[in-house]
Amino acid sequence: MATNTLTRNLRINKMGGQTSRLFVHAVLISLGFLYMYPFLWVLAGSFKTPSEFFSSGPSLIPNQLLWDNYVYAWNExxxxxxxxxxxxxxxxxxxxxxxxxxxxxxxxxxxxxxxxxxxxxxxxxxxxxxxxxxxxxxxxxxxxxxxxxxxxxxxxxxxxxxxxxxxxxxxxxxxxxxxxxxxxxxxxxxxxxxxxxxxxxxxxxxxxxxxxxxxxxxxxxxxxxxxxxxxxxxxxxxxxxxxxxxxxxNSTGWTYIAAGAVMSIVPIMAVFFFLQRYFIEAVAGAIKG
Amino acid sequence: MSTESMIASSKAARWPATAKRDTLWDQIRKNLWSYVFVLPMLVLAGLFVVYPLIASIQITFYDWNGIGNPTRWVGLRHFFTVAQDPLFWNAVKNTFTYALVLVPIQLTLALILALVLNNPKLKGSTIYRAVYFSPVVTSAAMVGVVMTLLLGSFGTDLSVFLVNLGVMSEPVDWLGSPQFALPIVITVGIWHTLGYNLVYFLAALQSIPRELYEAAQVDGANAYHQFTKVTIPMLREVGAVIVFLAILGSLQVFDLVLVMTGGGPFFASEVVSTYIYHFAFTPTSVSAEANVGYASAAALFMGLLVMGITVGQLLAVRYARRNRVNDA
The missing domain is CATH 1.10.3720.10 (MetI-like)
Structure with missing residues (x-):
């Protein structure tokens, strides 16, 4: 990160102090959670039963860790x-x-x-x-x-x-x-x-x-x-x-689709979080060049 | 860069050569390995990139269902049909709506986020950056599937909730509604690729010399003036490139639309790439059978349009660059 000692952030500069920094973190964390929500939700959904999938709505916690969806998606x-x-x-x-x-x-x-x-x-x-x-x-x-x-x-x-x-x-x-x-x-x-x-x-x-x-x-x-x-x-x-x-x-097999989506997303996400610094440096390099 | 490399390589090549001038044949014979090394790239790019560019122009002159050789010459008829098809212009309109709504919103949000994350005092900004970047590494097709599931699972409940709040008059079937389909796809598009622009802006912000801010502070500039008088002018050049890439990328939107709406309902979210796809590969109600010649004509039409925009934007980037040199 930059070693810049001057803050370029309008809000922090004006308010200063501990509370404003906490506020910024609170906003960034909530936004980050919302940002990741679709992925977390589909991960939870891949463990739900079909009826639970529709009844539990936005819930991120499945009633059980049901692996059947993965087994079905993987085989059938x-x-x-x-x-x-x-x-x-x-x-x-x-x-x-x-x-x-x-x-x-x-x-x-x-x-x-x-x-x-x-x-x-x-x-x-x-x-x-x-x-x-x-x-x-x-x-x-x-x-x-x-x-x-x-x-x-x-x-x-x-x-x-x-x-x-x-x-x-x-x-x-x-x-x-x-x-x-x-x-x-x-x-x-x-x-x-x-x-x-x-x-x-x-x-x-x-x-x-x-x-x-x-x-x-x-x-x-x-x-x-x-x-x-x-x-x-x-x-x-x-x-x-x-x-x-x-x-x-399979327009009705939504939990299977969720399991399939997780299988596709998890490997690339894992690679990304493991190597995120290189990913981001490569992207940043593209605009500087 | 390229001129430097050419100078460097011409020196390297002269090194083994004798004083006397080689004939063309001698030069070719001496560099056989060079030809072997460029050959795979040349063959593959020639076959699957260059040849299709030329052939796609030729196909536009035929009526052809994509099987065997095209035989029925129709001249420029496909271009006239494309130009007169209201569904094509509807797709063009939707494509540009997608780009022109997505780009300003996404870039504004990305810039704000970049300004916040660029604060050196902010702890954990690397983690935030990774979180906001993460949708980028997922395919648009998969994002489309996840969003479709999400709306399918509790979209109705959300809609009823909004009616109870008095925000909406009646419940809607989100992706099945002509008013909401395209805006929803645009919203998802903003979320999906915002990370690229966040990282671009962060890189650009970090390249601004801190002395400029120090000087501005000495002159008594407050945070707002530092932003408008230092940050914005310094971002202009890279900003033009970011806008250029964002527009070009969003004009080619395909996966997200195909997966989430298939261009529907009633062509409300049909973009040019799905329009072409439907004509070339999946004949639907629009066309009884695949008409590859027609689809190619539509593709070429759009390709030329995008190329025109590319050239226009490059000129704009150059203009921004020259202006900056003049300012300095």
């Missing part, structure tokens, strides 16, 4: 499949984006080759074009490649979607690493792949962490791409799509 609701699919997609895309973006970012920043300027220019131009409106040709292409109804379709499309921006990020990061280190490696006889793998990639750890964290979050939460590419095959659904479909098919 196919959430075991959705969970595995989500993990496969999230981990594969995160690793592929880190690998391909850092490889491209490295050579674009540290080597000179014909066509490089065109590639960089093309990537910068792509940043200005709106995404998300081209799903139809993507769908058509995936169909023609015979990848429809495979998890590969989701993995490839989402990896491609993350590559341009993250390649630019890595390019910027590698540009800050002095060329002497790389030259020393080349003098020692290391070729380009060895220099990348043993010297440059380890030096880019902070950027690998940032990109990895963001990709993990984005892909765990992605909805639109998995939705479109699993329309014909429910067994490929990810958690987000699975719950959306579950809401449509």
């Amino acid at each position: 609701g196919h959430f075991s499949t959705y969970f595995v699919n989500t993990i496969i997609v999230t981990v594969s895309v995160t690793l592929l984006v880190i690998l391909f973006a850092s490889m491209a970012g490295y050579v674009l920043s540290k080597t000179q080759f014909p066509g490089k300027k065109i590639i960089i220019g093309g990537m910068l131009a792509l940043m200005f074009l709106p995404g998300g409106y081209t799903i139809i040709p993507v769908f058509d292409l995936v169909q023609r490649m015979g990848l429809l109804n495979t998890l590969w379709s989701i993995i490839l499309v989402q990896t491609a979607g993350g590559l341009v921006f993250n390649t630019l990020l890595f390019m910027g990061y590698f540009a800050t690493i002095s060329k002497e280190i790389e030259e020393a490696a080349r003098v020692d006889g290391a070729n380009l792949p060895r220099t990348y793998w043993h010297i440059m990639l380890p030096m880019a750890k902070p950027m690998v962490a940032t990109v990895g964290l963001f990709q993990f979050m984005i892909n765990w939460n992605s909805f639109w791409i998995p939705l479109v590419f699993t329309i014909g095959n429910p067994s490929l659904r990810t958690l987000a799509v699975g719950i959306y479909a579950f809401v449509g098919e």
Whole structure:
């Protein structure tokens, strides 16, 4: 946090003292509770019986810790499949984006080759074009490649979607690493792949962490791409799509939906609270850069 | 950054080269590894990003249900149909309503919260920051599901309660009501992504040199004047970027609307992305069968609109930046 000794807060400055600080904390805690309330409520709801779910209204305390909803959602609701699919997609895309973006970012920043300027220019131009409106040709292409109804379709499309921006990020990061280190490696006889793998990639750890964290979050939460590419095959659904479909098919099984939602939210929330400092620094870094 | 890197890399590349000028072929042959390393990125981005951009334009000229090759050429007809479809303009109106209501409210709340949390004397501000940021890490689809459950569970009771209080004249079915559906989605949207802007503003506030506040205090400025004369002007540049990102993000709203209302009731919360989705993938009462050509035309229409706004905003950011340089 800032070491600023001057308060920029109007209210505290005017009132001063202990009571006003307590008041600010009281407001922040109540607001924070309200902020988290939907999550706490759905967590409580996942332990309720169907009748209790409707009768107990906003209550956050279930009558008992009923695990039946989880068992049903996991088995009958196919959430075991959705969970595995989500993990496969999230981990594969995160690793592929880190690998391909850092490889491209490295050579674009540290080597000179014909066509490089065109590639960089093309990537910068792509940043200005709106995404998300081209799903139809993507769908058509995936169909023609015979990848429809495979998890590969989701993995490839989402990896491609993350590559341009993250390649630019890595390019910027590698540009800050002095060329002497790389030259020393080349003098020692290391070729380009060895220099990348043993010297440059380890030096880019902070950027690998940032990109990895963001990709993990984005892909765990992605909805639109998995939705479109699993329309014909429910067994490929990810958690987000699975719950959306579950809401449509099982409009009465609300406690199961609550259990499914908790299963989807808890892992990413756990990752966030565990690594929150890095998450927030990465987000803050985006606006400063 | 990019020019620096180019200079640095051109030096690096010249290092192994001999004094004599290489031919193009020599340069390519010497840098084979470079091509191998950019290849995965180029192939994937080319296939799934660049090609679809071009192909989506071509599709707009055909009547096509998405199966096999498009055959029936219709020229610009889809664009005329889109431009004349009141449901499309309704979706455009809702999309802009979403963005123009959400952005000012969310940014104001985020700025107030950032000002409070930025106080160095406030203990536990890291914990508060994490709590207010936490909805951001959850997907919009999941947030939509949770909110739908919440309203479904005790929304009716809440509605009856409000009637008893005299706030409302009759109970409403929240997401099933044409007046309330869009405002509720907007409210949830404000809650969901406020954390991003809170963190952006906190970062921006922390980058303001404290000497400016000290100088202002020496000059006798009170807290209010410090805010209007130091904080606001210093935030202008980053603030423009924050507004830009918030508008761009909210114009692409999809998950939240699809999950919470599906665009209904009676298209009251239909946004452009759900409109396109319905035409392309889930034919409903609106269209008997999927018309991918038409959906692409609507998508391109909106894409161009958003691009126009992007360019306009970038010019605005640049203007803000230049003004600040002039002020300094």
